[in-house]
Amino acid sequence: MARGLVSALSAAALAACLAAPAGAFYVPGTTPVDFKNDDPVTLHVNKLTSTKTQIPIPYYSLPLCAPEKVEEVGVSLGGILTGDRIESSAYKLEFRRQAKCQVLCRKVNSEEEGNSLAERIEQEYTVNWIIDNLPAAVVFADQNNEDNVRYQRGFPLGAMTADAEPVAIIFNHIGFHIKYHRETEENRARIVGFVVEPFSVHHEYEGEWSEKTQLKTCNPSQPVTRQMLAQAVAGGGEVIFTYDVEWEESDVQWAHRWDLYLRGSEDAEVHWFAILNSVVIVLFLTGMIAMILVRALHRDIARINDEADDDETGWKLIHGDVFRPPSGMFGPMMLSVMVGSGVQLLCMTIALMIFAVLGVLSPANRGGLATAFVSLFVVMGSFAGFVSSRLYKMFLGKFWGRNAALTAVAFPGSVVTIAFVLNMVLWSRGSTLALPFGTMVAIAALWFFVSAPLVLLGAYIGFTRDAITPVTRVNTFARTIPTQPWYLSPAVTALVGGILPFGAIFIELYFIMTSIWLSQPYYLFGFLALVIVILGITCAEISIVMCYFQLCAEDHRWWWRSFFTSGSSALYIFGYSIVYFATSLDITDPASATLFFGNMLMVSITFFLLTGSIGFLATLAFVRGIFGQIKVD
Structure with missing residues (x-):
């Protein structure tokens, strides 16, 4: 019944966002x-x-x-x-x-x-x-x-x-x-x-x-x-x-009649070849990583489960601490909120790509892509609340209401704050991009009366379910972590881990940014969907590999690292935007520069949550899988 209610509310919200009275919106040419x-x-x-x-x-x-x-x-x-x-x-x-x-x-x-x-x-x-x-x-x-x-x-x-x-x-x-x-x-x-x-x-x-x-x-x-x-x-x-x-x-x-407008540019062949080349390279690298990891794990588990071998080394030694909830200022509350928001973005991206590949987002429907983006993000709030509350309960959290409220407010609030500052800049320049007051009220209504209730409903359903239990017992006292080599420090693993996901998309990123900032048509949604799939696989594998090296070094603090390992690719996204600004754009006006970097900051935050959540969830499944295979007295 609860699932049916979520589905009904989601469908109603999507219909409310996309539907309009006859003649209310300008969509001639679609018939x-x-x-x-x-x-x-x-x-x-x-x-x-x-x-x-x-x-x-x-x-x-x-x-x-x-x-x-x-x-x-x-x-x-x-x-x-x-x-x-x-x-x-x-x-x-x-x-x-x-x-x-x-x-x-x-x-x-x-x-x-x-x-x-x-x-x-x-x-x-x-x-x-x-x-x-x-x-x-x-x-x-x-x-x-x-x-x-x-x-x-x-x-x-x-x-x-x-x-x-x-x-x-x-x-x-x-x-x-x-x-x-x-x-x-x-x-x-x-x-x-x-x-x-x-x-x-x-x-x-x-x-x-x-x-x-x-x-x-x-x-x-x-x-x-x-x-x-x-x-x-x-x-x-x-x-x-x-x-x-x-x-x-x-x-x-x-x-x-739209074919002429969507005809590829002079470098279309180079564009296709570059994407295909990137996909092949990333598939090769991730395949090699997966093969090495599977072989190493198979050998480790066989040795650990050998009853004649009582010498416990490596990641088995921390079986009593590996599921210890994260602590500190960035503890279970913030981690669960960020993963929940990332899942919301992931679900929105998947749905958006399905609609784009099927041709639903026609160029004849002006603003259709932006409308679908906002609408799908709003209706995916239930997934954010559900995942966030499930993780928070697994971390033994008790304040599910506070958790749900932060999930509904944290990411949208940060984006709205940046957008409000940019809107003031645009308003001072008399730009058509400056949102009218009525539009801001409509977006606020979607946020508070559709998205937030869906997040709360999803959180309630998730918190009323039984908690996800660890596959091994957690010790009362934490085990001392040995001195770690410099290359396994959090900063190094995060920076290194973000390179591969960025490498999977940086060529496609160039064409997307050219479409946005140089008004060039972009319509290769099939290739974009393939790149997103490759990105997801890459984020999952690089986070798992880095976590495995960390566990082998007997460091059980993997929760946040698994998020930052793949999420750090957002730093490369923002760094690339600086290079793109300096080499491809001819902007000298401070207001225009503020608009560019403000938008790229929102994109980087979104990418951070999306890729970080993929890496975290993949690593969680990996850790539960390997520790569930060993025999622990």
């Missing part, structure tokens, strides 16, 4: 939309992003053309967390109606507005538009191979000239190239491609400006070319925005 000739086609604008600052800003925070009334389109929780702010635009598009040199608007910018545009152009901000849930893209073609065409989402707001003193120019003329696929009916079709070609042109005209003014630089007899004088923006002045619209029939079906 086909049929257009007829001359039907209006809506273009939405999204945030402006920059890989140089990592701080997205609202589209209309700059002096760009806006409709008379800007209408916001609702986004999902994941969309808000990723900074999406989708709004209406001033562009007037009609299905399959060609258009040339349409004037969007004329802006006369003040000096401050012009300098603001120039600053954002220098910071390499990118414009993000959406038509029928397809992002605007620019095409990059290989001059040596015409078939090698790549699509990059978004297009630059402007560019810096190559003069001795660079000048910021804005792309104020956009050529729309929209592709459609004709369906069964002659006059019905679906949009399958959205490409833009940006130009910068200093428009000229005669006389005073009016709505009927004809441009000398853009008219039916004079198309825009790249040889025209570019439009500078620094210092303010007049900027006229224009556009062309070209419709083209395509053989691409609606179901495959």
Whole structure:
């Protein structure tokens, strides 16, 4: 009955997180939309992003053309967390109606507005538009191979000239190239491609400006070319925005319209080879470690159980202390809480990978990955409470309520604290990543009214069960630990133990960080799932090996070491982020650097709990297994 209640609450929580009233969230494009000739086609604008600052800003925070009334389109929780702010635009598009040199608007910018545009152009901000849930893209073609065409989402707001003193120019003329696929009916079709070609042109005209003014630089007899004088923006002045619209029939079906956006980059083959090479190396190393360990253990157990051999040496001598609960400030309470939180993250990761591999997390569903991340973490709280309480009871703890409360608060509280500081930085910069007050209330409600009750329920179920008993009796007094060699000190074993798990993922980590911080698409979830499996095996084996060496040295204090051995790989993750920041990013703004390292700190904490818990649980099973095989009087 208790299990059924947990399952029911988990399902209800997941439904509450993912479900929404009809029309409440912006998810067009997940179902086909049929257009007829001359039907209006809506273009939405999204945030402006920059890989140089990592701080997205609202589209209309700059002096760009806006409709008379800007209408916001609702986004999902994941969309808000990723900074999406989708709004209406001033562009007037009609299905399959060609258009040339349409004037969007004329802006006369003040000096401050012009300098603001120039600053954002220098910071390499990118414009993000959406038509029928397809992002605007620019095409990059290989001059040596015409078939090698790549699509990059978004297009630059402007560019810096190559003069001795660079000048910021804005792309104020956009050529729309929209592709459609004709369906069964002659006059019905679906949009399958959205490409833009940006130009910068200093428009000229005669006389005073009016709505009927004809441009000398853009008219039916004079198309825009790249040889025209570019439009500078620094210092303010007049900027006229224009556009062309070209419709083209395509053989691409609606179901495959995202394939072009997800096409691999130029180094895709290197990426695949590097991952495969890493997997083979890690499998070889872990296989060798497992083989050596199994052979050594088999020999040890055979010698120990030999009735003619009464000489007890090595790890058998500490059978009366090996299950002695940890003590001190970081005692059974904190260890059980951290392992419980790690199990919650592990369950969330497994479920997330299953959904990703099955294709449930479609790129058409904006913010779907972030929404699934939050939702799955919330509903996995019951596993955290159950595991934490079971370990705490095994350590002879009595305050299960305090244990459950810490499990529900410790990890989420630390992440929320860091996120709150980063949110204040983003809020001061007017970024779309800054969470609105309503979103913060919604996340707090998920935490306190869904996640925390599930943790408490799981903890109650775990604590009411019989305690996990040690396989050998614990002595009243602890045995004296002999002097340990330097290479078995806690710091050395932790640092050495973290190298192998980090080595299993560092190549994949590069591509994931590039996807996050350089806005490159990442879709190889099958390889990622394989790497995560290899990571789990590596964490388990390296923790077991280090624990075995420690037990052979007659040191029974293995509880925390087994956690830190594999969990220390988080130190290498954070260290790698420093190297990545210095070599791959061009960030000089303190706020942007704070955002980067704050996020990487949260990632490192998460990775520490996840890998540490895998190592601890594997070592616990190993210790119980080997001491359960020996004969003890």
